[in-house]
Amino acid sequence: MLFIQYPRCTTCQKAKKWLDAHNITYTERHIVENQPSYDELKVWYGKSGLPLKRFFNTSGLMYKDMQLKDKLPTMDEEEQLRLLATNGMLVKRPLIVDGDTVLVGFKEAEWTEKLQ
Numbered sequence: 001m002l003f004i005q006y007p008r009c010t011t012c013q014k015a016k017k018w019l020d021a022h023n024i025t026y027t028e029r030h031i032v033e034n035q036p037s038y039d040e041l042k043v044w045y046g047k048s049g050l051p052l053k054r055f056f057n058t059s060g061l062m063y064k065d066m067q068l069k070d071k072l073p074t075m076d077e078e079e080q081l082r083l084l085a086t087n088g089m090l091v092k093r094p095l096i097v098d099g100d101t102v103l104v105g106f107k108e109a110e111w112t113e114k115l116q
Helices: 011-021 038-048 061-065 068-074 079-086 108-115
Strands: 002-005 027-030 095-098 102-104
Touching: 002 011, 002 108, 011 108, 038 079, 061 068, 079 095, 095 108
Parallel strands: 002 027
Antiparallel strands: 002 095, 095 102
């Protein structure tokens, strides 16, 4: 299981504590130092069954500075995926990738259902 996170993110810290408390083993990956590639994002998006917008960190400064709320609706999926791959700070975190399971963000009930 891959746990993609940003160490200073409080939600990521909570998620990590949850994984540890439930004795779930994972490989940790820093989302900025080792940002997701276009190919990875494309595969994860396909497996997740989620709308692509869920992969964007909509509360992040970069998202707001780039005015993506207004720009994303005019972009196709390809453009959005390429944009996400340019900077890990644009990607919603934490991300769990485990086989065909892809979880975006930390929702304890969802993680309990999907990971236990």
